[in-house]
Amino acid sequence: MSFDCSRFSFRPWNDFLGVVMQQGRVQLDADWNEWVAELARRLQAGSLDTFGPAVVPRETPNGFRIAVQGQGLAIGPGRIYVDGLLAENHGTGPIEWDRQLAEEAGSDFTPFFEQPYLPFNDLTQESPGSVFNRPSFDGGPYLVYVDVWQREVTYLQSRELVEKAVGVDTTGRLQTVWQVKLLENVEDATCASRDDEVPGWDAIVRPSAARLTTSTGELPDAPNPCLPPPSAGYKGLENQLYRVEIHRGGAQNDTHHRVAQGDKATFKWSRDNATVASRVSAIPTPTTIVVESVGRDGYLRFSNGDWIEILDDWHELHGLPGVLRRIRAGGGVDDATRTITLEAALPDGLFPVDAQGVPVGARNTHVRRWDQAGKVLQADGSVFHDLDASGESDGIPIPSAGTSLFLEHGIQVSFDTELAGGEFKTGDHWVFAARATDGTIDLLNKAPPRGIHHHYARLSIISDPSATIRAHDATDCRSLWPPEAQGESCDCTICIQAEAHNARIATIQDAINKLTKRGGGTICLDVGTYRLDEPLHIKKASSLRIRGQGWRTVCSRHGALCTIEDSVGVTLERMSFMGSATEGSTTAMITAINTVGLRLQEVAIMGVAERNSFNVASANSVSVALELAGHQIGTVVSNCALVADQGMKGGTHEVERNHLLTAQCRIENSFFLCRWRAVNFEGLAEREQEAMCLHYGELLIADNFVVGCADAGFQITGATLPGGIVAIRGNVLNVNGTGIRAGTRGLRIDGNEVIGATDRISGDGIDLVPGLDPRGIEDLWVTGNALTDLGGHGIAIRTAVGNGMITSNIVRRVAGAALLMENGGSAEYLAIDSNQFVEIGLNPNPELEFVGIQLLAVARADVRDNLVTDVAHMQEVQGQTLVKPGGAALLAAAFGELRVAGNRVHGVGPPVVYPDPGITVAMRFLTPFRHLAVAGNSVARLNNIADQGGGSPVWQALRVGPEATRRAGAKSFAFMSLTARDLLITATHVRAIAKEEAPGITISGNQLTSFAAELPMVEIEKVETCLFIDNHCRMLEKGPSPRVIAKLSANYINASNNRLISTGEKNTLDLNTDDGRLVAVGNISTGQIILNGKPLDQKWKALNLIGS
Structure with missing residues (x-):
C-alpha cells in the first residue's frame, strides 16, 4: 500500500545529513519523510560498507541457517544483513528473554511453510487460488535464498496503526520483509558459483529494467x-x-x-x-x-x-x-x-x-x-x-x-x-x-523505479535431486560476521571450542598445563558454554593468557571456577564465569594467591548462592566473585562485571592464607552487583572469616558502578605501608547500606557519587572507621564527592585523623548529619572548606537532637566558606508532626583552636512553631576550649531572609558556653566534669579533656538575622575574653516578646562597632563584666545597651549611637 504524502524529496546526490526545523515555519510531511529516508540510507550504507553484501552476525549464529527437519526445511532464528538491510527471524516455539536487546524472542527454527511473510494455502486449491499453493520440492537440486525488501504498511494492512482514541489513521510504517525461497534445478551449482553459473539465478537477482x-x-x-x-x-x-x-x-x-x-x-x-x-x-x-x-x-x-x-x-x-x-x-x-x-x-x-x-x-x-x-x-x-x-x-x-x-x-x-x-x-x-x-x-528522464527493490542472499545448496531432502544434503552458504582469522597466527597458541572441551577431547585445563610447561602462550576460546568438572587450576604459570570472544564465552560449574596461584603475568579477558556457592560456606568463583601482573579485562563473573529444594537461597552460602590472597603485585581488574554476594574479597577462608598484601593494585571501570559488599579489604579481623589486608604503593579503586550492597559498597579497613595511599576516585555507588567505609593512612576519597536507597533506609555516605593502624588516618582527603538520599550521615568520622581535608563535597537529603564526629573520632587538624550541606538532619527520631556538622576532640580546625541550609525541617509521619528536641547546624565540643569563617547557615530548624521545643542553635560551641574565632558568617533563621518568623521561640544564632539544660535531647557524646579535667564520653571511648583556664573568643564581621525569640540571638558565657565587634545583628518583629539581641558574659569584653537592630526600643546588648574590663564603643543600636543590669552610663553612651 502507498502513503498519503505531498511529495518525496530525498535525493542521495544532495548529500544532506538531516532536516532542521526553523521557528515559525509551516511543517511539511515531505521534510520529515526526507529525514527518515536520509537516516535509512545512512544506516544501510554504513552496514553495507562494514559487512558487505550478506552476513549473519555471530551474536545470532543460527540466523537464517537452513536446517532439514524430517523432509521439510526450517529457518534458523536470528538476524542477517543483506545489502545493508537488517532482516530478522524472530523464531518460533518457547519464548526466551534476550538480555542484550531486552525483548522476547522465539528459540526454535521456523518451518518453511510458516514463515511470516510468505503465506501458502494449507490445502491444494484449483485455479485461480492455485497461485498460492505450496511448492512441491520435486525439482532439486535447490538453491535456498532469502529475498529482502521493504514494504509500505498503512492501516489497511495493520489495524493497530489506528489510535482508538483518535479513530482515524495518522501515520504509516516501513516494514522490512524477508522471504526464504527455493530455486529449482540448479544442477552443479555451489555456494561460490558466479551468478551466471547458476541456472535461473541471474534472472532473479537482476534489477528491474523499467x-x-x-x-x-x-x-x-x-x-x-x-x-x-x-x-x-x-x-x-x-x-x-x-x-x-x-x-x-x-x-x-x-x-x-x-x-x-x-x-x-x-x-x-x-x-x-x-x-x-x-x-x-x-x-x-x-x-x-x-x-x-x-x-x-x-x-x-x-x-x-x-x-x-x-x-x-x-x-x-x-x-x-x-x-x-x-x-x-x-x-x-x-x-x-x-x-x-x-x-x-x-x-x-x-x-x-x-x-x-x-x-x-x-x-x-x-x-x-x-x-x-x-x-x-x-x-x-x-x-x-x-x-x-x-x-x-x-x-x-x-x-x-x-x-x-x-x-x-x-x-x-x-x-x-x-x-x-x-x-x-x-x-x-x-x-x-x-x-x-x-x-x-517533476520531470523524470528514463528514471528507474522508486520501488520495489529486492535484495537477495544465498543461504544453502540442497544437492539431492529427489523429493526426499536429507540433513546431509544442505550446504551452508551463509557468511558469519566478524570473520574468523584465517591461517596460522602467533596470536593464539591453542584454540579450543566448547564442543571439544565438553567432550573432553581438548579441555581448557589440558591447554593450561601445556602452556605452563611451555613457559607461556595464549589460549583462545570460541563462543560457547564450557562445562567444568573441577575448577581450572593455574599454578606456577608465566605469560599465560586465556581469551574468549566476549560474554558468550562462558565457563560454568556448580561451585568454584578457577584458582590462580604462584603465577606471573596471567591474563583473563573477554569471557564469563558462572558458578555458585556451596552449602554452608563462602565460595570464591575465582581465587588468586601470590601473583604478579595478574590482569582481568572484560571478564564477567557471576556467583549465586546455592538454593534448596524450595528454590530459596541458603543463608549459610556466601558467594565471592573474585578473591585475592597472599601478595598481589600489579593486579588489575578492568572493565569487568562482578555479580555475587561479595564482589572482591581479601584473603581466603584458610587460616594460613587469610591475609592480603597489594602493591600497585587497580580496580577500575567495572560493574558490581552485590548483596553484601562490592570490594571488601578488611582490616584487623573482627570475625574469624575476615582477613588482614595491607597495601603498598597505590591501591586505586576508580570509575566503577556499584549497585546493591546491604552493608557497604567499599570496605577498606586494613593498613597502608609507609608511602602508600588508597585512592577511591570517581565511582558511582547506588547502595542499600554505607557507600564507602575506610580506615587507612593516605586515604583519598575523591569525586565519588553515593546514592542511597529509597525512603532513606541506607547507611552513611562515607564512613571513616578504625583500621589496622592504631594511629588512625593520616593525610585524609575527602573532596568533590556527592552524597544524596542517605538514611545515615553524609560523612562520619569514627576514628582518629591526623591532618585532613574535607572540601568541595555536596551532601543532600540525609537523615543524619552532613559531617559527624562520634565514637573514636578525633583530629589533629581539619580543613572543612567549600562544602554544600543541604536538607540534612531529617532523622524522624523525636528523642535525638539534630546536628548538621558535629566536631569532637579536634585540636585545630578551620570551617570556611560552607553552605549549610535546610537543617532539621519538621517532618510528618502517619499524619502526625514530629517534635524535635532541638539541635544545632554546627556543634563543636572538646576542641582546641577553631576558626569558623565565611559560612552561610540558613534555614535551621522547623519553619513553624510547635509545642515544648528544645533550643535550636545555628552555631553552638561547648566549653571548655582554648580559642574560638567566628568571623564573616551569614546566619539566618530561614532561607528567605525577608520572611523571618513563625519558627521556634527558643532559637539562637550563636551560643558559646556549657551545655544547656532545657529539654536537651540525646546526643552521641556527653561530658563529665572532674576536679582537674573533664571527660568526653562517647559510645566507644572516654577521653580526658584538659580544663582551659582562660578560653578566648572572637566574634567579628558576622551578619545574624532572626525573629523575636525567648532567648538572645547570641549568648556567650563562661569565657575569659570576648571580642564582639563589627557584627550586623537584626531581630525582626515577628514572634514573642523579644529578649536582647546578644548577652555576653566574660571577664573581659570588647563590644564595639556593631549594628544592632531590634523591635521598637528594646534593649539590644546585655553585657556582664566589671566596668573596668569593658570596651563598648562605636555601636549603633536601636535600643539600650545594658551593663550588669543597668543602661550604660554617660561616659559610654557618648561613644555609641543609641536609639537609631
Whole structure:
C-alpha cells in the first residue's frame, strides 16, 4: 500500500545529513519523510560498507541457517544483513528473554511453510487460488535464498496503526520483509558459483529494467477556457502526487518484435498516489463488495465508473497484481450500505470468504482506486487503448519505446528499458509531484523505479535431486560476521571450542598445563558454554593468557571456577564465569594467591548462592566473585562485571592464607552487583572469616558502578605501608547500606557519587572507621564527592585523623548529619572548606537532637566558606508532626583552636512553631576550649531572609558556653566534669579533656538575622575574653516578646562597632563584666545597651549611637 504524502524529496546526490526545523515555519510531511529516508540510507550504507553484501552476525549464529527437519526445511532464528538491510527471524516455539536487546524472542527454527511473510494455502486449491499453493520440492537440486525488501504498511494492512482514541489513521510504517525461497534445478551449482553459473539465478537477482520519462504537452484539440493557458504545462487545478505503477510484469512492445498479449507489461496510474482505499468488510456476491468507508469527502472517494483494484496481503507478498474492476456507472456506489457494485465478477476463490461473505484468513483484503479511465491517447491525439471496452482490465499496455501517452491535464509519460529485451516487474512504480501554482511537474528522464527493490542472499545448496531432502544434503552458504582469522597466527597458541572441551577431547585445563610447561602462550576460546568438572587450576604459570570472544564465552560449574596461584603475568579477558556457592560456606568463583601482573579485562563473573529444594537461597552460602590472597603485585581488574554476594574479597577462608598484601593494585571501570559488599579489604579481623589486608604503593579503586550492597559498597579497613595511599576516585555507588567505609593512612576519597536507597533506609555516605593502624588516618582527603538520599550521615568520622581535608563535597537529603564526629573520632587538624550541606538532619527520631556538622576532640580546625541550609525541617509521619528536641547546624565540643569563617547557615530548624521545643542553635560551641574565632558568617533563621518568623521561640544564632539544660535531647557524646579535667564520653571511648583556664573568643564581621525569640540571638558565657565587634545583628518583629539581641558574659569584653537592630526600643546588648574590663564603643543600636543590669552610663553612651 502507498502513503498519503505531498511529495518525496530525498535525493542521495544532495548529500544532506538531516532536516532542521526553523521557528515559525509551516511543517511539511515531505521534510520529515526526507529525514527518515536520509537516516535509512545512512544506516544501510554504513552496514553495507562494514559487512558487505550478506552476513549473519555471530551474536545470532543460527540466523537464517537452513536446517532439514524430517523432509521439510526450517529457518534458523536470528538476524542477517543483506545489502545493508537488517532482516530478522524472530523464531518460533518457547519464548526466551534476550538480555542484550531486552525483548522476547522465539528459540526454535521456523518451518518453511510458516514463515511470516510468505503465506501458502494449507490445502491444494484449483485455479485461480492455485497461485498460492505450496511448492512441491520435486525439482532439486535447490538453491535456498532469502529475498529482502521493504514494504509500505498503512492501516489497511495493520489495524493497530489506528489510535482508538483518535479513530482515524495518522501515520504509516516501513516494514522490512524477508522471504526464504527455493530455486529449482540448479544442477552443479555451489555456494561460490558466479551468478551466471547458476541456472535461473541471474534472472532473479537482476534489477528491474523499467524506466519512465515524464513531460507535459498539449492535445491537438480546442482549448478549454476554464483551464490554465497552454504555457502553464500542467493544466490541473490541484496539487497532486501522481503514481505510475506496473500492474502486470512482462516485456515492452517492440516495433520489430511483437509481444504476445499475455506476456505484455501493463500499467495503471493515480493522481493521489493510490491512497483512496478502504478495507473490505464483505464480498456478498462476485459483483458486490462492502467496504469500511466509501471515502473521506466528495473527491477522495469511490464513485460510479471508477477503476478499483481488489487485492490482499497474499497478492502483495507473492509479488502478484490485484484484480482490476470498474465500478458500475449507474448506482455503482451505495453510500448508505457502503456497497460497491462491479461491472464484472471477481474470480471465484481468489479472495476466500465465509458463508456470510466476510473475508477469512486475516489476509487484509482491501480495494484502492486508480484514476485511468476512458480512452488513453497518444501524443498526437490518436487513441492508444480504450478502457471503456470492458468492465475488467489488466491495465494499460506498455507502449513501445518512444511512444508518449497522455494521463491527464497535459501530463505525458513514456516507457523504456535499460537494456534491450529487459522486462518490467509487477510493483515497479514511480511518483512525481504536479503543482498548480506554476504548472510544473517533476520531470523524470528514463528514471528507474522508486520501488520495489529486492535484495537477495544465498543461504544453502540442497544437492539431492529427489523429493526426499536429507540433513546431509544442505550446504551452508551463509557468511558469519566478524570473520574468523584465517591461517596460522602467533596470536593464539591453542584454540579450543566448547564442543571439544565438553567432550573432553581438548579441555581448557589440558591447554593450561601445556602452556605452563611451555613457559607461556595464549589460549583462545570460541563462543560457547564450557562445562567444568573441577575448577581450572593455574599454578606456577608465566605469560599465560586465556581469551574468549566476549560474554558468550562462558565457563560454568556448580561451585568454584578457577584458582590462580604462584603465577606471573596471567591474563583473563573477554569471557564469563558462572558458578555458585556451596552449602554452608563462602565460595570464591575465582581465587588468586601470590601473583604478579595478574590482569582481568572484560571478564564477567557471576556467583549465586546455592538454593534448596524450595528454590530459596541458603543463608549459610556466601558467594565471592573474585578473591585475592597472599601478595598481589600489579593486579588489575578492568572493565569487568562482578555479580555475587561479595564482589572482591581479601584473603581466603584458610587460616594460613587469610591475609592480603597489594602493591600497585587497580580496580577500575567495572560493574558490581552485590548483596553484601562490592570490594571488601578488611582490616584487623573482627570475625574469624575476615582477613588482614595491607597495601603498598597505590591501591586505586576508580570509575566503577556499584549497585546493591546491604552493608557497604567499599570496605577498606586494613593498613597502608609507609608511602602508600588508597585512592577511591570517581565511582558511582547506588547502595542499600554505607557507600564507602575506610580506615587507612593516605586515604583519598575523591569525586565519588553515593546514592542511597529509597525512603532513606541506607547507611552513611562515607564512613571513616578504625583500621589496622592504631594511629588512625593520616593525610585524609575527602573532596568533590556527592552524597544524596542517605538514611545515615553524609560523612562520619569514627576514628582518629591526623591532618585532613574535607572540601568541595555536596551532601543532600540525609537523615543524619552532613559531617559527624562520634565514637573514636578525633583530629589533629581539619580543613572543612567549600562544602554544600543541604536538607540534612531529617532523622524522624523525636528523642535525638539534630546536628548538621558535629566536631569532637579536634585540636585545630578551620570551617570556611560552607553552605549549610535546610537543617532539621519538621517532618510528618502517619499524619502526625514530629517534635524535635532541638539541635544545632554546627556543634563543636572538646576542641582546641577553631576558626569558623565565611559560612552561610540558613534555614535551621522547623519553619513553624510547635509545642515544648528544645533550643535550636545555628552555631553552638561547648566549653571548655582554648580559642574560638567566628568571623564573616551569614546566619539566618530561614532561607528567605525577608520572611523571618513563625519558627521556634527558643532559637539562637550563636551560643558559646556549657551545655544547656532545657529539654536537651540525646546526643552521641556527653561530658563529665572532674576536679582537674573533664571527660568526653562517647559510645566507644572516654577521653580526658584538659580544663582551659582562660578560653578566648572572637566574634567579628558576622551578619545574624532572626525573629523575636525567648532567648538572645547570641549568648556567650563562661569565657575569659570576648571580642564582639563589627557584627550586623537584626531581630525582626515577628514572634514573642523579644529578649536582647546578644548577652555576653566574660571577664573581659570588647563590644564595639556593631549594628544592632531590634523591635521598637528594646534593649539590644546585655553585657556582664566589671566596668573596668569593658570596651563598648562605636555601636549603633536601636535600643539600650545594658551593663550588669543597668543602661550604660554617660561616659559610654557618648561613644555609641543609641536609639537609631
